[in-house]
Amino acid sequence: MADLFRSEGKIYVVLAVLGILFVGLAAYLIWMDRRLAKLEKQK
Amino acid sequence: MKAWKLLGLALVGYSLYAGLMFEVPRLVILNETIRNLYFHVPMWFTMIALLGGSLAYSIRLLRSGDAGQALDLDRDRQAKNFAEVAMVFALLGLFTGMVWAKATWGAYWTADPKLNGTAVTLLIYAAYFVLRGSVDDPEKKARLGAVYNVFAFVLMIVFIGILPRMTDSLHPGNGGNPAFGNYDLDNGMRLVFYPAVLGWIFTGWWIATLRVRLARLTS
Amino acid sequence: MVRAKILAQFIRWEWALEYRRSNGWFLPVLFAAMVGYLVSLLVRQPNPVQWLSLLWITLVFSALQTATRSFSASPSEWLYLNQLARPSELLLGKSMTTALNTVFVAWTGVFLFGLWLGWPRPEGLDAFPIWTFLTSITLGAVAMSTTLSFTAALSSKLSRNTGVMAILSLPLLLPTLLVAMRSSKLALLGEPWTVLYPNWLGELALSALPLALGALLFPYLWRS
Numbered sequence: 391m392a393d394l395f396r397s398e399g400k401i402y403v404v405l406a407v408l409g410i411l412f413v414g415l416a417a418y419l420i421w422m423d424r425r426l427a428k429l430e431k432q433k
Numbered sequence: 434m435k436a437w438k439l440l441g442l443a444l445v446g447y448s449l450y451a452g453l454m455f456e457v458p459r460l461v462i463l464n465e466t467i468r469n470l471y472f473h474v475p476m477w478f479t480m481i482a483l484l485g486g487s488l489a490y491s492i493r494l495l496r497s498g499d500a501g502q503a504l505d506l507d508r509d510r511q512a513k514n515f516a517e518v519a520m521v522f523a524l525l526g527l528f529t530g531m532v533w534a535k536a537t538w539g540a541y542w543t544a545d546p547k548l549n550g551t552a553v554t555l556l557i558y559a560a561y562f563v564l565r566g567s568v569d570d571p572e573k574k575a576r577l578g579a580v581y582n583v584f585a586f587v588l589m590i591v592f593i594g595i596l597p598r599m600t601d602s603l604h605p606g607n608g609g610n611p612a613f614g615n616y617d618l619d620n621g622m623r624l625v626f627y628p629a630v631l632g633w634i635f636t637g638w639w640i641a642t643l644r645v646r647l648a649r650l651t652s
Numbered sequence: 653m654v655r656a657k658i659l660a661q662f663i664r665w666e667w668a669l670e671y672r673r674s675n676g677w678f679l680p681v682l683f684a685a686m687v688g689y690l691v692s693l694l695v696r697q698p699n700p701v702q703w704l705s706l707l708w709i710t711l712v713f714s715a716l717q718t719a720t721r722s723f724s725a726s727p728s729e730w731l732y733l734n735q736l737a738r739p740s741e742l743l744l745g746k747s748m749t750t751a752l753n754t755v756f757v758a759w760t761g762v763f764l765f766g767l768w769l770g771w772p773r774p775e776g777l778d779a780f781p782i783w784t785f786l787t788s789i790t791l792g793a794v795a796m797s798t799t800l801s802f803t804a805a806l807s808s809k810l811s812r813n814t815g816v817m818a819i820l821s822l823p824l825l826l827p828t829l830l831v832a833m834r835s836s837k838l839a840l841l842g843e844p845w846t847v848l849y850p851n852w853l854g855e856l857a858l859s860a861l862p863l864a865l866g867a868l869l870f871p872y873l874w875r876s
Contacts, residue, residue, distance in 0.1 A: 391459055391464050391465055392464070392465045401453060401454070404453060405449075405450065405453055405454070408449050408453070409449070409450075412445070412446055412449055416442045416446070419438075419442070419636075419639065419640070419643070420434065422643055423434060423438070423639075423643060424434075426643060426646045426647060426650065429650050430646065430650065433650070495869075495872045498872075549826075549830070553823060553826045553827070556822070556823035556826070557823040557824060559819075559823070560819050560820045560822075560823050560824075563816060563819050563820070564806070564810075564816065564820060567810050567812065567816050568810060573809070576872060576873070577806060577809060577810075577873070579872070580806065580869045580872055580873055581806060581820070583865065583868075583869055584802060584824070584862070584865050584869065585824065587861070587865055588799075588824055588827060588861075591827055591858075591861065592826070592827040
């Protein structure tokens, strides 16, 4: 198990990386949804 | 923004955090990789959910011509896009599985029923797209595609769900459960696993609906 | 839903067309023979498992040919047939004749394999377990033929369908093939029918499933 890794607090680095990816993708989806809604309203 | 979309994102985000930070059973060979359960397995559930959606739209497409009117081609658009996104999730599941397999089983691929089922599903739906591509007329494409979709889905379910159990009943000692194992059911991993599955299904569904809406606007 | 009299009439019509007027019914048989002979040139004295694998490849592609031919009637023929019977009856009738054809081609394949490649003698057996093996093969051929009838019906609706039939059929055949290959392998290894029969039931179930699905879906195929 990665006990040494965790005891040195390095797990938070992994968490931060994944967090950034996740926020980025989530923001992209939300932006896409809003944009499509706007275009649909125009039609 | 509909609530279920944000809920899906929230659940996935939660599973990312909890997947890394919460306790997991200490097992030989697997060690920390067991956390992959929270990410690799939901890919399959999402694939099945989306293929189910594609099936539903295909059935509704066929029924829309029952009273003699023209088929509702928007449903064909939905069936096709849901199948496409399902295939993306299938590939994601496959690649993540191969990486995990190499690390724990020592090989990228083995002769395992679950892997067979995956390969077969990908081939079956690849054939769906080949079929659609070989027809020009939109109405015919929709109709033939929908007929194939129904057949393909049933066969896939038979293959993934029933055949592994059949072979287990002939060779006792395999537990009869084609799923990964009993780890997720026996302990607190459930707390992360089920929300993850739900979150990914919602998110995958959202992605499919976005593609449909984009296709409608650009038609 | 399906009228027995019309079904019988249709099958009699098919019989007359195929065999009496010698419409090329022997082509898939010839195909099986050619592939079998090719295999016999490539491999000398294969072990039982290799023998079986090569046999199944031959059978699969011969079955593909058989089904494709069954559904390659001209548009005027289909028009006549549509007046004669309902879509579900047509599918059932075509599936039955295709199944018979496929079984015949399979038997020919098996015996030619025995002729050119010898009969594999798995360890611990005095003789080749011909009856159980043939049952497994026959049921496997029937199971393949129903799935192939469906895909052949589907691809007959396409204008250019030379490669599509195989691409469509092979993935859908894989479940059936797994059961049939296992069934024939166990039979080849000399297992008694008491051990084999769940596989046979599986083959039968996989024969029935495409027919049931086809009965539901065929009317939609024939809308045009």
